[in-house]
Amino acid sequence: MLITGIKSRPVYDELTPMTSGLGHVTAAQGSGGKPLVRLLGEMNPDQLAATTVLYSTESFTGQNYLADIQKFKVCGLIVFPANADAVRGLDAFLATAKMGTRLYISGSEGFIGTSMQVATSYGMNRDEVLREHAGSFSRRVWCAHCSHYSENVTRRVFACPGCELNLIVRDHYSGRLAAFQGVKADSEVPGELPENEELDT
Amino acid sequence: MTAIPESAAFKTDETYTPEGEYQFRNSPEGVRRLPFPFPDDDYMYSMNLEPHVPAGDGALRAAFDVDEHYVSECGHRDQMLREMPGVHYLALPHMLEAQWDLLELIFESYARDFPEHFTLTKNGNEWRWQNRLLGIDDSFTFGDPATLPMDPMEYATRQAQGEFVVLEEKDNTLVIGAGMTTQRADYSLQFNLGMSFFEFHGPVPKLHEMGILDRALKFLLRMKPGHPVRRVNWSLTVHPRLETSVETLPEWAPDRVKVNRDNAGDMVYLRIELQPLHRLPRSNAIVFPVRTYLVSLAELVQYAPDWAKRIHRALASLDSELVDYKGFHRYHDAAVEWLSRHDDGAPLATGYPWAPEGIQPGGR
Numbered sequence: 001m002l003i004t005g006i007k008s009r010p011v012y013d014e015l016t017p018m019t020s021g022l023g024h025v026t027a028a029q030g031s032g033g034k035p036l037v038r039l040l041g042e043m044n045p046d047q048l049a050a051t052t053v054l055y056s057t058e059s060f061t062g063q064n065y066l067a068d069i070q071k072f073k074v075c076g077l078i079v080f081p082a083n084a085d086a087v088r089g090l091d092a093f094l095a096t097a098k099m100g101t102r103l104y105i106s107g108s109e110g111f112i113g114t115s116m117q118v119a120t121s122y123g124m125n126r127d128e129v130l131r132e133h134a135g136s137f138s139r140r141v142w143c144a145h146c147s148h149y150s151e152n153v154t155r156r157v158f159a160c161p162g163c164e165l166n167l168i169v170r171d172h173y174s175g176r177l178a179a180f181q182g183v184k185a186d187s188e189v190p191g192e193l194p195e196n197e198e199l200d201t
Numbered sequence: 202m203t204a205i206p207e208s209a210a211f212k213t214d215e216t217y218t219p220e221g222e223y224q225f226r227n228s229p230e231g232v233r234r235l236p237f238p239f240p241d242d243d244y245m246y247s248m249n250l251e252p253h254v255p256a257g258d259g260a261l262r263a264a265f266d267v268d269e270h271y272v273s274e275c276g277h278r279d280q281m282l283r284e285m286p287g288v289h290y291l292a293l294p295h296m297l298e299a300q301w302d303l304l305e306l307i308f309e310s311y312a313r314d315f316p317e318h319f320t321l322t323k324n325g326n327e328w329r330w331q332n333r334l335l336g337i338d339d340s341f342t343f344g345d346p347a348t349l350p351m352d353p354m355e356y357a358t359r360q361a362q363g364e365f366v367v368l369e370e371k372d373n374t375l376v377i378g379a380g381m382t383t384q385r386a387d388y389s390l391q392f393n394l395g396m397s398f399f400e401f402h403g404p405v406p407k408l409h410e411m412g413i414l415d416r417a418l419k420f421l422l423r424m425k426p427g428h429p430v431r432r433v434n435w436s437l438t439v440h441p442r443l444e445t446s447v448e449t450l451p452e453w454a455p456d457r458v459k460v461n462r463d464n465a466g467d468m469v470y471l472r473i474e475l476q477p478l479h480r481l482p483r484s485n486a487i488v489f490p491v492r493t494y495l496v497s498l499a500e501l502v503q504y505a506p507d508w509a510k511r512i513h514r515a516l517a518s519l520d521s522e523l524v525d526y527k528g529f530h531r532y533h534d535a536a537v538e539w540l541s542r543h544d545d546g547a548p549l550a551t552g553y554p555w556a557p558e559g560i561q562p563g564g565r
Contacts, residue, residue, distance in 0.1 A: 001387060001526070001528055002405075002406060002525075002526055005406075007399065007409060008396065008399075008400040008401070126372065142392065144392065144448050145450075145451065147391075165451065170404075172403060172404055174393065174394075174395070175395060175396070176396070177392060183447055183450055187450045187451050187455070188457050188458055188531060
């Protein structure tokens with residue numbers, strides 16, 4: 001079973017105004033505020049006036065760009081204390097969004113992935129969404145044995161809080177689950193664990 | 202579904218699980234009809250796609266092969282679906298049209314190729330399906346899911362050998378939209394559902410660098426209904442275990458360290474995958490079936506000695522990255538050592554066994 005070097009990790013974009021959009025919504029978290037501020041700076045006043053900003057101040061690395069975001073004259077700014085709340089806020093926004101809406105997501109891989117789950121559920125196409133990674137590459141991991149999701153995983157081997165098995169994190173990513181795959185690390189010989197390296201976070 | 206009848210030719214008491222003590226064996230004829238996947242002494246994978254036209258009187262005679270394990274394999278599928286709901290069968294909501302396409306393809310093929318076992322009677326959209334091997338006689342309205350007890354794909358593939366993955370064409374690639382995969386070789390359907398062609402091939406080494414994936418995808422996107430293609434693939438598994446998913450890895454991976462040079466013949470099974478791909482007419486989806494055959498190294502030696510010699514040479518010279526990817530680095534040496542006792546080094550024919558001059562099982 002291949003663990004490293006698997007080519008399914010998403011390739012991210014750079015946020016830049018999509019001129020074909022009639023309305024814009026951004027979903028950002030923590031360090032994702034930095035590319036968001038850059039994006040807003042590149043928008044013209046009309047685009048800004050048609051933009052709703054969703055921002056979560058929860059951050060793995062303690063980055064907060066709220067003060068910079070507040071300087072822009074956007075249609076609306078909604079601030080959330082937690083990433084999961086921001087994802088729910090995106091869901092509520094898209095539920096009433098019109099054709100021509102363009103979505104910009106920035107932040108951690110887990111935040112981008114869970115936001116993409118919402119966008120996909122509304123049938124948004126890849127050419128209507130831009131995603132820019134920012135901050136830590138800490139991983140969201142799905143346990144193949146108990147289906148528990150672990151956030152902010154930074155080591156190659158960790159104990160699953162769901163089933164207590166030692167999992168090895170594969171470089172294999174599922175967009176539908178918005179997570180990397182964790183499998184029992186010592187499945188062949190119990191207790192024989194591979195090297196627990198730092199992930200490329 | 203009704204009870205499974207006893208049948209002389211079809212084994213009804215086989216098991217593919219440790220609880221059932223792996224009561225599985227092949228008849229001599231069952232071995233000699235296999236789609237043996239080693240055309241040369243050296244193995245490296247390739248696209249090896251060819252038109253899926255009937256060939257010989259073995260596994261490649263029918264569009265979807267049925268063999269002596271049909272009844273027990275369908276029983277195993279039912280058991281796996283009951284034991285782990287939501288793990289082995291999944292379909293995205295928009296795949297319903299492809300599900301009906303697949304039901305039609307399987308039932309029409311079975312009824313045409315095995316009329317003694319299966320009958321499909323159509324009166325417009327009112328269909329009657331008779332499966333005498335499983336004792337099923339159902340009528341339903343084609344296209345109306347309310348007239349079946351479950352999803353059309355689940356209904357059809359519960360009565361079919363092999364696993365079935367349905368790929369939808371989207372954004373110039375193929376995306377996994379549904380799967381019936383109770384006999385997966387080391388992957389997770391839950392995890393892979395929704396992945397694109399390049400993504401779900403991510404864990405296979407060398408493919409990207411060899412340019413195979415690009416060519417394969419271009420080829421598949423040009424496929425037309427009525428012109429299926431096939432390829433064969435293979436792996437090794439310890440015990441005749443069909444269900445080797447990532448989810449149950451902790452149950453079966455420990456068996457890999459139990460193999461030694463003396464028990465390898467009975468413990469190690471060649472896992473042959475026959476993959477006949479079809480474009481589906483209404484949905485434009487592509488179905489990727491993986492028809493899995495299990496045969497122990499000892500059965501090969503006994504009933505197909507030339508194939509045993511061939512697999513010895515192919516395994517002995519196998520690229521180490523492939524050994525690792527296919528998951529048998531723990532017992533690769535033991536299997537090669539055991540097989541070496543049954544290889545006299547005589548030259549062997551090249552080509553698949555269903556090709557005119559291809560390698561035959563030998564013996565007799």
